[in-house]
Amino acid sequence: MSQLTSLIESLLELNNTEYSEAQTFIDKLIIEGKLHHSESWAAHMTPSLDPPALLGQLLSGLHNGNLLSPELYPQLVKIEKQLIDWLCPLFQHEYGHFTHGSTYANLEALWYARQHSPTDLTVVYGSQDAHYSIAKACHILGLQFKSIVTNDQGEMSIKALQQACQQHAPVAIVATAGTSSCGAIDSISSCIALAKQFSSWCHIDAAWGGALMLISKSHLLAGLKEADSVSFDPHKALGQPRPCGVLFYRQPVEPTSGIDYLMQAPKQSLLGSYGGELFLPLWFSLLLSGEKKLIQQLNHRLQQAEQFYCALKQQTDWWVLSSPAGIVCFRPPDHCDLSALIQQGIFSKTTINQQSVYRAVFASDKTEAKMLFTALEGYF
Numbered sequence: 001m002s003q004l005t006s007l008i009e010s011l012l013e014l015n016n017t018e019y020s021e022a023q024t025f026i027d028k029l030i031i032e033g034k035l036h037h038s039e040s041w042a043a044h045m046t047p048s049l050d051p052p053a054l055l056g057q058l059l060s061g062l063h064n065g066n067l068l069s070p071e072l073y074p075q076l077v078k079i080e081k082q083l084i085d086w087l088c089p090l091f092q093h094e095y096g097h098f099t100h101g102s103t104y105a106n107l108e109a110l111w112y113a114r115q116h117s118p119t120d121l122t123v124v125y126g127s128q129d130a131h132y133s134i135a136k137a138c139h140i141l142g143l144q145f146k147s148i149v150t151n152d153q154g155e156m157s158i159k160a161l162q163q164a165c166q167q168h169a170p171v172a173i174v175a176t177a178g179t180s181s182c183g184a185i186d187s188i189s190s191c192i193a194l195a196k197q198f199s200s201w202c203h204i205d206a207a208w209g210g211a212l213m214l215i216s217k218s219h220l221l222a223g224l225k226e227a228d229s230v231s232f233d234p235h236k237a238l239g240q241p242r243p244c245g246v247l248f249y250r251q252p253v254e255p256t257s258g259i260d261y262l263m264q265a266p267k268q269s270l271l272g273s274y275g276g277e278l279f280l281p282l283w284f285s286l287l288l289s290g291e292k293k294l295i296q297q298l299n300h301r302l303q304q305a306e307q308f309y310c311a312l313k314q315q316t317d318w319w320v321l322s323s324p325a326g327i328v329c330f331r332p333p334d335h336c337d338l339s340a341l342i343q344q345g346i347f348s349k350t351t352i353n354q355q356s357v358y359r360a361v362f363a364s365d366k367t368e369a370k371m372l373f374t375a376l377e378g379y380f
Helices: 002-012 016-037 051-063 074-090 102-116 132-141 158-167 188-197 209-214 216-221 280-289 291-315 339-343 369-379
Strands: 095-099 123-127 144-148 172-176 201-205 229-232 245-249 319-322 327-331 348-352 355-361
Touching (some): 051 280, 074 280, 102 132, 123 158, 188 201, 209 229
Parallel strands (some): 123 172
Antiparallel strands (some): 327 355
């Protein structure tokens, strides 16, 4: 608390002009951030934050410990272990660690795929709608990303994937559980089967859709436990602040050989210095809100997505696509320009099979289907 007191005292020492300028910027930032707390916010995967998570974020900043020296921070170590012990069974994997998000997790998973490959294969297959971090990771690692076409639902074509594997065996296959564009979920079991057939690594990018493992819709991710690695972002789907990602493995991450750092070798992972900023917000959400509350918020988001989808189907003749992961895409007539609604953060645009569409992302438990539908009524 002394650090917080010092910060407040330093702010009070500002002269009137400096304080006024600072207050102006603070007000602008608060107004900008209020977008995510609006009932009509559905533009992107940026949720309104669970209030206890803000307490965890504040405490992580005040603590500022570095778990490269775990012997100094036994409380952080204990909390981190509690969370990993909760998450691993949910995702049906024995091992896992926190990351700064799935961009880092996807890079690390493909790094491991390359390191563990018994061959010198360099091709990685994934959906044409896979997150951009997959292609970026391949570029960093000297691998070759080849995209596979999708169907009208945004799901990767397993037939096209099989044909590609037969032509060039891959070092890894990446399945997406909840694409950024429309929330599509690739056939995980089919991707894993093909990976086994060609002795390849199978990684599941479940940054968005992984939250379904907490509820009855977990069957949509059937086969997940057979994947070599899985990434998941609570900062997308569970009302958490960034950074909060998790990477799961079937095998443990070994210490880095031949490298001495202080009293112990660091793990062979991308993660370097880190502390409670990756997990204290989530821990406080579970401590003060509880798992039941997180599940209620998730179910509410998905129910609102379904209501919005049904309203559009019943009241319009527009093309509409709904994802079980909470994204609704739609295409109004060509004369309908929804630019004003995009500027307000109500909707965003994306492409599905090279077709431009609008999308509503139900990332926040405050987003209400009725508000979104009302915003569209003037365009019917």
